[in-house]
Amino acid sequence: MSKPTKVEIAFMGMGNVAQAFLQLLARQHEWVESMYGVAFKTVGIATRRHGSVVSSTGIDLRDCIDVIEKDAHLTTIPDCIDAGDAPGLLDVATPDIIVETIPLNPHDGEPALGYIRRALDKGIHVVSVNKGPVAFAYQELKTLADLRGVQYRFEGAVMDGAPVFNLVEYCLPGTSILGFVGVLNSTTNLILGGMESGKSFEDCIDEARRAGIAEENTSYDIDGWDAAVKATALARVLMGADVQPHQVNRAGIAEVSPEHLIQAAAEGNVIKLIARGHAVDGGVLLTVRPEAVPISSTLGSVRGTSNVLILHTDLMGEVAIVETDPTIEQTGYALLSDLISILKT
Ligand SMILES: NC(=O)c1ccc[n+]([C@@H]2O[C@H](COP(=O)([O-])OP(=O)(O)OC[C@H]3O[C@@H](n4cnc5c(N)ncnc54)[C@H](OP(=O)(O)O)[C@@H]3O)[C@@H](O)[C@H]2O)c1
Numbered sequence: 001m002s003k004p005t006k007v008e009i010a011f012m013g014m015g016n017v018a019q020a021f022l023q024l025l026a027r028q029h030e031w032v033e034s035m036y037g038v039a040f041k042t043v044g045i046a047t048r049r050h051g052s053v054v055s056s057t058g059i060d061l062r063d064c065i066d067v068i069e070k071d072a073h074l075t076t077i078p079d080c081i082d083a084g085d086a087p088g089l090l091d092v093a094t095p096d097i098i099v100e101t102i103p104l105n106p107h108d109g110e111p112a113l114g115y116i117r118r119a120l121d122k123g124i125h126v127v128s129v130n131k132g133p134v135a136f137a138y139q140e141l142k143t144l145a146d147l148r149g150v151q152y153r154f155e156g157a158v159m160d161g162a163p164v165f166n167l168v169e170y171c172l173p174g175t176s177i178l179g180f181v182g183v184l185n186s187t188t189n190l191i192l193g194g195m196e197s198g199k200s201f202e203d204c205i206d207e208a209r210r211a212g213i214a215e216e217n218t219s220y221d222i223d224g225w226d227a228a229v230k231a232t233a234l235a236r237v238l239m240g241a242d243v244q245p246h247q248v249n250r251a252g253i254a255e256v257s258p259e260h261l262i263q264a265a266a267e268g269n270v271i272k273l274i275a276r277g278h279a280v281d282g283g284v285l286l287t288v289r290p291e292a293v294p295i296s297s298t299l300g301s302v303r304g305t306s307n308v309l310i311l312h313t314d315l316m317g318e319v320a321i322v323e324t325d326p327t328i329e330q331t332g333y334a335l336l337s338d339l340i341s342i343l344k345t
Helices: 016-036 061-069 086-092 112-121 131-148 165-171 186-196 201-210 225-239 258-266 328-344
Strands: 005-012 038-046 052-054 097-100 125-128 177-183 269-280 283-294 307-313 318-323
Touching: 005 086, 016 038, 016 061, 016 328, 038 061, 038 086, 052 086, 086 112, 097 112, 097 328, 112 125, 112 131, 125 131, 125 328, 131 225, 165 225, 177 225, 186 201, 186 258, 186 269, 225 269, 225 283, 258 269
Parallel strands: 005 038, 005 097, 097 125
Antiparallel strands: 038 052, 177 269, 177 307, 269 283, 307 318
16 A cells, blocks of 8 residues: 655644544545645644744644643653744744634734735645634635635534535525525533523533533634624625624623523523524625524524524525534634645645
């Protein structure tokens, strides 16, 4: 059997999602090699508090996870060169692919947006789970990627590894997306469901943190920012809208009390944080707010960390995507599926 071609990757961010991806890759790498004749070699890792390193010989990812778990500096990994900070990594390394998993910034998408722009401009493919850059600059980044002959893929930006962007791109050719409605934020769904069963708001947040599904800044989940940025990303990519997250008519779940949930249940309803988008004259109107929906409806039936997105289309009527009880592994899968999409071209 011939040796697999080495594809060089570098990580920007090495937290919950990147580590879940690495665990998945450890299980799937033989399949990737046999299907695509490719083996990944990690030549750089950039973080915020743990430093940034590069290595032309390849970084042992078990060493990397060990260092992060001990809260040590990445430069303690053998044969690694200090790259300074995250932008420094792009100064000294030109991998084939950047895997970007740094935290959400719902106000301008930075610094991830700048890192992605820079990587694409250098002719590096980018796979990302970060919804911020998609919501602020999808059209710009896609144009830049096309110009440089590389790909910008971000399936994990909405509903983890469940196909949303890929579904429309690969499976609904010629169909226009007229609007959408969904439960897109796992943390608030977990909190509302937990409160229904008598748990406190704080206990539910702790549960989401322990599961690694909460945003680093949990107010971005609770105040509806995460869902608003996802709605904006959907409107930009699927509907061609030029819209910003702060234009979303947004309310979070902080004001939802146990009494509201009891009242909704008495009426056969359940309260969910619902994101909606629909085409209006020359644009897309976006809302994110808690709504009472029938418990037996598609929107009302998603429990725990589950998500649902219903697309309103011209040729296919309504198409629903349901992701049941996703964990961090499904977000890791989004990165693997995006990498495979790149390998296929
Ligand atoms: N968790 C989920 O279930 C989920 C699902 C879908 C999408 N996402 C998205 O995935 C991304 C990452 O989530 P996560 O849960 O993996 O976050 P996380 O555990 O907080 O990890 C974030 C990583 O990014 C690094 N980082 C932070 N700021 C940086 C900067 N300015 N430059 C370089 N590196 C930086 C951190 O380094 P230090 O540790 O050294 O500070 C850490 O390694 C977010 O955009 C989130 O919205 C998450």
